[in-house]
Every structure is written in structure tokens, then in C-alpha cells.
Amino acid sequence: MCNNHQNITTRVLSVPSAKAPFEKTTIERRDIRPDDVFIDIKYCGICHSDIHNAHNDFGRGVFPMVPGHEIAGVVTAVGSEVTKFAVGDRVGVGCFVDSCGECEFYLRGEEQFCKKGVVVVFNSIGYDGNLTYGGYSQKIVVKDKFVVRIPDGLDLDVASPLLCAGITTYSPMKHWNVGPGKKVAIVGMGGLGHLAVQYAHTMGAEVTVLSQTMNKKEEAFGFGADHYYATSDPATFTELAGQFDLILNTVSANIDVDAYLSILNVDGTLVNVGLPNKPDQYNVFSLFAGRRSIAASNVGGIRETQEMLDFSAQDGIAPMIEVIRADQVDEAYERVLRSDVRYRFVTDMSTL
Template sequence: MCEHHQSMTVRALSVPNAKAPFEPTTIERRELRPDDVLIDIQYCGICHSDIHNAHNDFGRGVFPMVPGHEIAGVVAAVGCEVTKFAVGDRVGVGCFVDSCGECDFCRSGEEQFCRKGVVVVFNSTGYDGELTYGGYSQKIVVKDKFVVRIPDGLEMNVASPLLCAGITTYSPLKHWNAGPGKKVAVLGMGGLGHLAVQFAHKMGAEVTILSHSPNKKSEAHGFGASHYYVTTDLATFTELAGQYDLILNTVSANFNVDALLSILKVDGALVHLGLPNKPEQYNVFSLFAGRRIITASNVGGIRETQEMLDFSAENGITPMIEVIRADQVDEAYERVMNSDVRYRFVIDMATL
């Protein structure tokens, strides 16, 4: 017989409409279903896509909105059929909270491509027709299949950005076989880029950072980069022509795609991870010259997210973060848009 856990009202930060300042509010969390986990949220990271959604840059925003998809917390209660988690476990929730579970992608652990449409943790409609609210809140109820375990070797506050920024960079590095003998370039050393370089280095690849700013060089070497080039210097792309097996483009702004393609080897791949507001442009000759590939990568599945967390704990990979209070989120959004963060903001939910 299932114990009855009632729905609850919890405190949250919401944006009442596009580009509005955040305000404290309350939201309803559903009563626990048999396969649900109730999580007391301790930390939630701020991702650039939170900002895109809160500003309605993609035109799909539903308001009021509670963003947040880098959630780290502790299990407070479990539904009666949950065996994988117990009260007190350290857990995380990333971008997704549900998928059909039946299509070929769900069965192969790539829920992000679910044919029915994956349910995103915020600003998404669940299969029950309810709007989802994210991690800028005290508690969240999530189906057990979409909860991951945070290894003991990771502090809760640094684990938080791994749930989006971590898996977003780990997944394409694995998919395109970054490893010994491979040369990887990372464009941009922000929230994504500073993790991409750590993962690629620990996987055994030789890593180059391409940044518009000359002042992050010593940090880049500390994260495991062997080389550092400034993209505003046009000579950079001439010097690096044809050198890389893989480029991860982590920036959210449009960049000269032809210049990036020119530094790939034959059969090299350029993987877009940032989401610019305007379409990218490139010349087919840039591909033709070396059978080069332009692609993108969409986070990763739950199984791979767990693998990434374990890899991070084993290899000492930690995001560099700045912990903020709940009343500093508006200011943090401003700073992210001005690239003024080293390298990820994380909200301490105890301050809500």
C-alpha cells in the first residue's frame, strides 16, 4: 500500500513576464506518485539557456516562469515503488524530468531525443498537461528515472553545474572519441568551455583554448590546456590551419564558421554547443576542402549524465563557481551576459 504524500506549496523565484526582474513567489509541487522522488534543493546553477528562456529569446516562454536545470539536493521522500534512492541520498536533476520511456532513443538511454518529446524541467508541458517549474525553488518532485546520484567525492555546490554544463561538454567529447592522439580545440572559456577543457584533458586529448580574451591564459593552462590562442588575432586561424580533429564551439554568439572549419583536419568535426539567436552562415567550400563536418550536440541522456558525474569525481573535475544568494539572481544574469563570471553562478537555495 502506497503512503500518501500530499502536494505541497514551496517557495520559488519566478519571472512574471519576459525580461522582468525575479520575484519571490510560491508554487505547487505535485503529490508523490509511486515512482517519484521529492528533493530538498540545496543549490541550482545558472545556465545561459535559463537567461534565453527568461528573456523569451526563443519565443517559447510561458510566464510566470521558474527557471533552473542544474539542481543538486538531498532526497526528502520517495514514492512506494522507488528502490534506487532513499531519504538522505545526495542527488541531482538536470535538463529533463520525463520522456516516453518506450521509443528507441529512450530505450538506448538517449532520452534527449525522445520521439514523443522529452519533458524539460522548466517551461515545458508534462504528459499530465501541467507546466513544469525548475530548480530556482526549495523542493522539486521528479520521476526516479530522471534523478542521478552525486558521488561522495563531489561537493554539492560544484556538482550543480555539471548537470547541464558538464554533460553538454562531456557527451560530444565521448561521441567524437576525444582521447590520446586527438587534438581538440575549445572555442570560448566560460561556463561550458572551462569544463570542456578539463574533460578533454582527462580523456587524454591535447587541448587548445580559443578565446576572445587574452586574460584567461594561466587559468586555461591550470585546467589542462596545452595551448591558448586569441581569436581576435587573424593570424591565429592561418597558423592553426588543418590541425584539429574536433572543435567544441561553446559560445552563445555567432562566430565566423568558415574560420573555425579552416582549422579542422580532414574528417574533423565542428560541434556547436552554444545557441546563438541568429542563424549561422558558412561556405560549402570550407567543408569541401576537407570532408569536414558541422554538427551540434544536445546535452546527453540520464545514463551518460551519471557516467559523467562519476568520471568527474574520479578525475577531480570541478567547475569553478561563484555562489550567490537568491536576491542576487538579476545581477548574476547581467554579469553572465557581460561574460563577467568565473565561470558559473550557483544559487544557494538556503537563502530563498
């Protein structure tokens, strides 16, 4: 039941302007509505898109901003109409906290494509007209429909990156039917890539990692890769010509699209899940030669996010993480930008 929390004040890490250092401050969370869940945040992962937004790379930043969309915590109160969650439950919140509740995509469990516009967990204007603040925080209030249950088999710190990095890589694998007999290449062995390798391997595909250098070869094999090639070696693209059914590109930088299209089989697809700052370029002939496709994939809906968490717990899939204190987030951002993390930072929110 809802205890009457009035004026929920919580400590947060806030960035006052684009590229500014983080500051410890406080914000007010909304009072608990009948369908709300009040969560004590234990951990929040750091995602590259947090950095894009905090640096205003896409020009849509509203400041001061509280980033964070890989939230893991414990329920401390629920609204009067909530039946799915109870005080003490281990829960997560990913990228979204609301949608229209009526369009075809909401009804089929794909809230990420909401026709009226999904409400993102931070830097988004909600249907109530208020700006949302994310998970670099100690408390959050979220509609019960946008909360997922974290299975007992997953520790909260490990579960947090799955709420974005996990679902971002799991969803396209399900959509493009990754399984036995499929050859899948993963571009990039970072926060997304090292999870993508685990999902593709567990689903039964033959998995190749394409990374700039050979530095992560042994780790890739440990995560379940069958093959590993350096993309800095031009011979790689000659050797792998026409091989893959699916290439999942997890990097946030621009790639030589034509080179990657050349290693797709007939009817193969290059799926982008990273978000580069500048537009990609490619030659239509690269598609024409093999009825190939270029696609992109958003995160999954709430139903699929729960499925991904259950799948991960059941099969022992987990990100490799480095847990940091709240006062290390600025340094963590710098390290992500120079690819100096194995493989995901998670902030311990008790250190706020």
C-alpha cells in the same frame, strides 16, 4: 517510503514576464506518485539557456516561469515503488524530467532525443498536461528514472553545474571519441569551456583554447590546456590552419564559421553546443576542401549523465563557481551577459 506529503507548497524565484525582475513567490508541486522522488533543493546553477528562456529569446516562454535545470539536493521522501533512492541520498536533476518511456531512444538511454518529445524540467508541458517549473525553488518532485546520484567526491554546490554544463561538454567528447592522439580545440573559456578543457585533457587529448582575448590564458593552462590563442588576432587562423580533429564551440554568440572550419584537419568536425540567437552562415567550400563536418550536440541521457558525474568525481573535475544568494540572481544574469563570471553562478536555495 513515502510520507504522505499533500499539496507540496514550495518557495520559488519566478519571472512574471519576459525580461522582468525575479520575484519570490510560491508554487504547488504535485503529490508524490509511486515512482517519484521528493527532493529538498540545496543549490541550482545558472545556465545561459535559463537566461534565453527568461528573456523569451526563442519565443517559446510561458510565464510566470521558474527557470533552473542544474539541481542538486537531498532526498526527503520517495514513492512506494522507488528502490534506487532513499531518504538522505545526495541527488541531482538535470535538463529533463520525463519522456515517453517506450521509443528507441528512451530504450537506449538517450532520452534527450525522445520521439514523442522529452519533458524539460521547466517551461515544458508534461505528459500529465501540466507546465513544469524548474530548480530556482526549494523543493521538487521528479520521476526516479530522471534523478541521478551525486558521488560523495563532489560537493553539492560544485556538482550542480555539471548537470548541464558538464554533460553538455562530456557527451560530444565521448561521441566523437576524444582521447590520446586527438587534437581538440575549445572555443570560449566560459561556463562550458572551462569544463570542456578539463574533460578533453583528462581523456588524453592535446587541448587548445581559442578565446577572444589572452585574459584567461593562465587559468586555461591550470585547467589542463596545452595551447592558448586569441581569436581576435587574425594570425591565429593562419597559424592553426588544418590542425584539429575536433573543435567544440561553447559560445552562445555567432562565430565566423568559415574561419573555424579552416583550422580543422581532413575529416575534422566543428561541434556546436552553444545556442546563438541568429542563424550561422558558412560557405560549403569550407567543408568540401577537407571532407569536414559541422555538427551540434544536445546534452546526454540520464545514463551518460551519471557516468559523467562518476568520471568527474574520480578525476577531480569540477567547475569553478561563485555561490550567490537568491536576491542576487538578477544581477548574476546581467553579469553572465557581459561575461563577468569565473565561471559559473550557483544559487544557494536556502537563501530563498
